[in-house]
Each structure stands twice: as C-alpha cells, then as structure tokens.
Amino acid sequence: MQTATHQAQQLIQLEEKYGAHNYDPLNVVIERAEGVWLYDVDGNRYLDCISAYSAVNQGHAHPRIVAALEEQAEKVSLVSRAVRNARLGGYLEKLTRLCGYDMALPTNTGVEAVETAIKLARRWAYDVKGIAEDAAEIIVFENNFHGRTIAAISASSEPKYRRGFGPLTPGFSLARYGDIAALQSAITPNTAAILIEPIQGEGGVLVPPDGYLSGARELCSRNNVLFIADEIQTGLGRTGDLFACDYEDVKPDILIIGKALGGGIYPVSATLASRDLMLLFRPGEHGSTFGGNPLACAVGEAAIDVIVEEQLPQRSRESGAFLRDQLRKLPNIKEVRGRGLLIGLELDGSARTVAEALLAKSIVAKDTHRHVLRIAPPLIIEQPQLESLVTALKEVL
Numbered sequence: 001m002q003t004a005t006h007q008a009q010q011l012i013q014l015e016e017k018y019g020a021h022n023y024d025p026l027n028v029v030i031e032r033a034e035g036v037w038l039y040d041v042d043g044n045r046y047l048d049c050i051s052a053y054s055a056v057n058q059g060h061a062h063p064r065i066v067a068a069l070e071e072q073a074e075k076v077s078l079v080s081r082a083v084r085n086a087r088l089g090g091y092l093e094k095l096t097r098l099c100g101y102d103m104a105l106p107t108n109t110g111v112e113a114v115e116t117a118i119k120l121a122r123r124w125a126y127d128v129k130g131i132a133e134d135a136a137e138i139i140v141f142e143n144n145f146h147g148r149t150i151a152a153i154s155a156s157s158e159p160k161y162r163r164g165f166g167p168l169t170p171g172f173s174l175a176r177y178g179d180i181a182a183l184q185s186a187i188t189p190n191t192a193a194i195l196i197e198p199i200q201g202e203g204g205v206l207v208p209p210d211g212y213l214s215g216a217r218e219l220c221s222r223n224n225v226l227f228i229a230d231e232i233q234t235g236l237g238r239t240g241d242l243f244a245c246d247y248e249d250v251k252p253d254i255l256i257i258g259k260a261l262g263g264g265i266y267p268v269s270a271t272l273a274s275r276d277l278m279l280l281f282r283p284g285e286h287g288s289t290f291g292g293n294p295l296a297c298a299v300g301e302a303a304i305d306v307i308v309e310e311q312l313p314q315r316s317r318e319s320g321a322f323l324r325d326q327l328r329k330l331p332n333i334k335e336v337r338g339r340g341l342l343i344g345l346e347l348d349g350s351a352r353t354v355a356e357a358l359l360a361k362s363i364v365a366k367d368t369h370r371h372v373l374r375i376a377p378p379l380i381i382e383q384p385q386l387e388s389l390v391t392a393l394k395e396v397l
C-alpha cells in the first residue's frame with residue numbers, strides 16, 4: 001500500500017474517532033472521481049474496480065447525470081408524496097417501459113426496495129393466494145445478500161450479519177442456491193415467494209448452473225409462488241444483459257433494482273410488478289418520505305438514458321468476456337466466475353492481501369469473503385484500462 005501522507009492519516013483518524021466502525025475500508029482517502037478513475041487526497045489516481053458495488057455502472061460523475069441533478073436541484077428537490085411532483089409520472093413511465101412492468105414503487109436505498117417486495121409478496125399471499133394470517137413463508141438462498149435491515153438479515157445465512165441482532169423476523173426459509181431439487185422440496189403450501197439474486201454478488205459472485213433460474217421460474221409458476229428477483233447489484237447492465245434474469249429469459253413477478261439506478265450520484269431504488277400485484281398496496285399502507293422525489297426522478301431518468309444510449313449492457317458483455325478470458329490465463333487463481341463485468345476471482349490465498357497489493361499498483365478492488373476478489377469496474381471501461389488491470393493482477397499474483 002502507498003504510505004498514506006500526513007493529510008490522509010489525519011482524515012483516517014478523524015473517521016475512526018467519530019465514525020462507527022461498521023466497515024473495514026482500504027486505507028485510501030478519495031477526494032474526487034471521474035469516469036473509471038478515483039483520485040485520493042494526495043492526487044494519486046486509481047482504477048476503480050469496485051464501482052461502489054455496481055452503483056457506478058455509468059462511471060463517476062457522468063456529465064449527463066450530474067447536469068440532471070444540478071438542473072433539478074435548482075427547481076425543486078423534495079415535496080414528499082403528500083403532493084404530486086412534476087417529475088414522477090415521466091420517470092415511472094420510462095422506468096417501467098425499460099424494465100417491462102406495469103408499475104413501480106419508488107424508494108431510495110436497495111434494502112427499502114427489498115422490504116417493499118417482501119411486504120408486497122406477503123400481502124399477495126394473504127389477500128390473493130389465501131394463506132392463513134401470519135403463516136406466509138418466503139424462500140431465500142444460502143449465501144444471499146439482501147441488505148442490512150432486520151428483515152434482510154433475518155433472511156441471511158451469514159452468522160456475522162445476524163449475531164446479536166435478534167429477535168429476528170420469522171417467515172424465511174433457506175434453500176441451497178443453484179439446486180433445483182432443494183428448491184422444489186422447500187416449497188410448501190404456505191410459500192408466498194422466492195427471493196433470489198440471479199447471481200450472488202456479495203456471496204462471492206456465485207453463478208447458478210445453466211437452467212437453474214428458468215427451472216426456478218417454472219417451479220414458481222406451477223406452485224403459485226411469486227418469483228422475486230433482487231437485481232440491485234446484477235441489474236442495469238452489470239452482467240452483460242439489462243438484467244441477469246434475461247440470460248435465461250426469466251421474467252420475475254417482482255423485480256427489485258437500486259444501485260446504478262441512481263448512477264452513483266443519488267440513492268434511487270424501485271420495486272416493479274404487474275398492476276394486479278402493485279394495487280394490493282392501498283394508500284397509506286407503505287411509503288417513504290424521499291421515495292420518488294423530483295431529484296431522484298431526474299437522476300433516475302438520466303441514469304437510465306445513459307445505460308440505454310451508451311449501450312452499457314453490450315459493453316459489459318464484451319469487456320467482461322475479454323477480461324475473464326485474460327484472467328483465466330493468470331497463475332494462482334482457482335476459478336474465474338461471473339458474467340459481464342461482475343467477476344469473482346477465487347484465489348488460493350487471502351483476497352484482502354491481493355486487494356492491498358493491487359492498491360499499491362493503483363487499482364481499487366475489494367475482497368468479498370476470504371478467498372474471493374470481486375472485479376466490477378464501471379461498464380464504460382475501455383480496452384487499455386482492461387489491459388492494465390490484467391497486467392497489475394499478473395504482477396500481484
């Protein structure tokens with residue numbers, strides 16, 4: 001690691017002194033960013049291979065998204081949903097058309113959209129499917145990540161996320177990921193929905209076997225169970241398609257998106273569903289003060305426009321194929337996983353050590369689980385930068 005200068009050290013100390021220690025970040029202090037580049041307080045430049053966990057698919061400070069933010073901020077940023085705002089209708093039309101759903105419910109962070117989907121599925125279970133009150137179950141999968149609220153950690157299989165936070169929320173049952181027989185036997189008459197990531201990002205970039213997602217979709221349809229896809233990390237171009245479920249032509253009943261929907265500039269998330277499903281929420285039964293605010297709508301629209309017009313899914317597919325191909329030639333890698341530019345390197349040794357060695361070579365990448373390094377640069381990354389990443393990895397490994 002580059003030795004942090006006096007200024008960087010001071011900033012790190014301030015953060016450690018006054019901030020909760022709920023993260024263990026790499027010790028680089030970023031001051032500005034543009035495109036695929038991060039700049040620290042000493043002016044050093046790094047290639048960003050984290051993209052804020054896929055929130056920055058469009059690249060940092062995309063001029064079009066920044067302009068939308070600035071223009072809207074000067075007009076009106078927040079009125080709450082107590083009144084209507086002039087940006088909401090147009091944004092929702094664009095969003096639902098892009099995703100292929102009748103309706104969307106706008107929220108801010110990813111986990112809020114997850115909570116929305118859980119509530120919607122439960123409501124459907126009682127009002128439509130006829131499951132007895134409070135008996136609805138949602139099947140979730142080992143190694144999942146759906147966020148940090150009590151409900152999301154109740155769905156988790158990771159002891160570190162759950163320990164000491166009980167009592168946890170009932171109503172989740174765990175099934176093995178990627179195993180269609182396990183899913184089949186997990187379904188009961190009380191199953192309302194499955195909640196699934198089409199590729200498990202935090203779990204270590206775990207790609208299910210071919211045919212698994214379509215098989216799960218088929219099982220859900222046959223058993224009158226909703227298929228909820230958490231595409232917060234995999235969606236909006238990251239995996240080489242607009243959505244990772246597209247790879248198997250799977251259409252979820254409920255789609256959850258976030259992260260890149262705000263272009264890395266503002267938190268924007270959404271839950272999408274059919275009209276029949278979404279209208280199960282009546283006024284006052286769910287909401288969010290900032291959800292669907294004019295600033296979020298303006299940013300969301302621009303973020304979508306950039307994804308579509310700059311053909312980010314296609315670029316992700318091409319760059320990802322090249323990168324995985326190159327990475328497979330490197331030494332000391334057990335496995336190269338992923339799709340598009342969501343790539344996981346299963347290493348022999350500590351991924352954190354490799355991440356720190358990469359930082360010294362001006363590449364910012366992060367471990368997820370002990371032996372997995374996640375590589376997920378902004379989708380606008382170009383060939384020379386991909387090559388320099390491969391070179392740096394070759395030296396480090």
Ligand SMILES: *Cc1c(COP(=O)(O)O)cnc(C)c1O
Pocket residue numbers: 053109110111112114145146147148197201202230231232233234258259
């Ligand atoms: C990041 C993420 C979330 C949580 O999103 P937040 O914006 O951090 O609340 C949920 N699910 C998946 C798959 C994610 O990657």
